[in-house]
Amino acid sequence: MLQLIKKYYYGDYGEIEGGAAPAPGSNSREWPLWEVFIRSKQGLDHKHVGSLHAADAAMAIENARDVYTRRMEGVSIWVVESKYIHASNPDESDALYDPANDKIYRHPTFYQLPDELKYM
């Protein structure tokens, strides 16, 4: 079964802005877009560094090696096709993050304790 490759925007673009619609007038398929994550050294998280086009995952990793680690920037590469990234909608950030805003008692500095109290 042929899978229909569509144009997806990088990172957190998603469905808004008609992100999945193919460009008008384009008849040839582009290689799909991939997001690249690199672990710069053992013990650190993989971090998003950018994106690139590749026909499959193996090619995406090879290309990521050439594009994003020419100077020993990484010891491990993750790639994921951009269409599999789901993102929060910035228009909803108020509703999404607001509930955390008034719970200052989640921070250690909220509590007034004597200065003489040690190791806490």
Next chain:
Amino acid sequence: MDTTKLSEQFQQKIDEDIKIEPQDWMPDEYRKTLIRQISQHAHSEVVGMLPEGNWITRAPSLRRKAILLAKVQDEAGHGLYLYAAGETLGITRDEMYQQLHSGKAKYSSIFNYPTLTWADMGAIGWLVDGAAIMNQVPLSRCSYGPYARAMVRVCKEESFHQRQGFEILLTLSKGNAAQRKMCQDAINRWWWPSLMMFGPSDNNSPHTAQSMQWKIKRFTNDELRQKFVDVCAEQVKFLGMTLPDKDLKWNEAKQHYDFGAINWDEFWNVVKGNGPCNKERLATRVQAWENGAWVREAALAYEDKKAARQYRYNTTQAESKMPAG
């Protein structure tokens, strides 16, 4: 929410130095300006490989050849960072290529000049990459997140480009009479086109004010050009060479170098496609794109075949698990 309100909020974010990210609301003109600027920047990196690619097989030593290869590979990488940043604005990679190949999108005019001698590799590194760095360092603080992040990477890598160029010229400047002459000749030919890289002067640059308000640009063309002249006028002394400008003179009052008038007719002529190498450069890019078509198609065909095989496998697995009868 209406557009006026959104525009106000947008400008407020910019004024507070909050970066704009791809999913945020932005004025159409801001998006268009960035698509134009980022794609042309990307094209410049890609076309910029051609004048130097010309010398890879003729580099004077294995060391120089390895360095030049690494530099040209960096430029391909810079083009890719930039195309990816451009794509976040909603234009496809193929559309950008299409605009380059049809001549609709421009690239930096400097790459329409020929590289006649090995010394040109030095002059390009010192002057052309030097001017590019002068432009790109402020761009790494630009208001659009993906562009700024791409620029941080580019600037980090570009520093070696300029230093290797200056080293080539320094070596030639200590050589025999013919080598010194070659060095001076390259500087003479690349100096003025490098100054033109900063774009038209401020009174002829209608988009500057808007771009500064949006913090896409942080300095005007003339400010950056002046900075570049001041730096190069000092650096050239280390080479024992001169810059080809009889009006170049330190101005004590301004604390800047004065310099001669730029030939803007030449600039516009090259922009319009009449430079020494415009046709050759574009033809090379188009040819590379066309010759690569079978590779792009083959990779997709292979992908489709793998997907079909996987689909058949999944179907058989599902059938074999069905209860008999």
